[in-house]
Amino acid sequence: MGVFKKTAEEKANIAAMRAADRRLNENSDRERRAGIRDETPEYQRLNQDANAAAAKVSFWHGGTKRR
Numbered sequence: 862m863g864v865f866k867k868t869a870e871e872k873a874n875i876a877a878m879r880a881a882d883r884r885l886n887e888n889s890d891r892e893r894r895a896g897i898r899d900e901t902p903e904y905q906r907l908n909q910d911a912n913a914a915a916a917k918v919s920f921w922h923g924g925t926k927r928r
Contacts, residue, residue: 878914885911
């Protein structure tokens with residue numbers, strides 16, 4: 862396999878990370894429009910999910926995993 866090719870697992874992890882980020886951003890936009898300026902429990906849950914998903918994705922593909 863080449864240096865820049867992604868495995869099926871890597872592709873699934875990247876998709877999961879992007880979906881988690883999308884949910885977090887949609888929630889943030891919704892809360893901002895509602896005038897909520899503090900971190901709600903829903904925001905904290907979604908942020909934790911997004912961070913967990915990013916930990917599974919390589920730094921080179923937008924995640925936080927170093928190796």
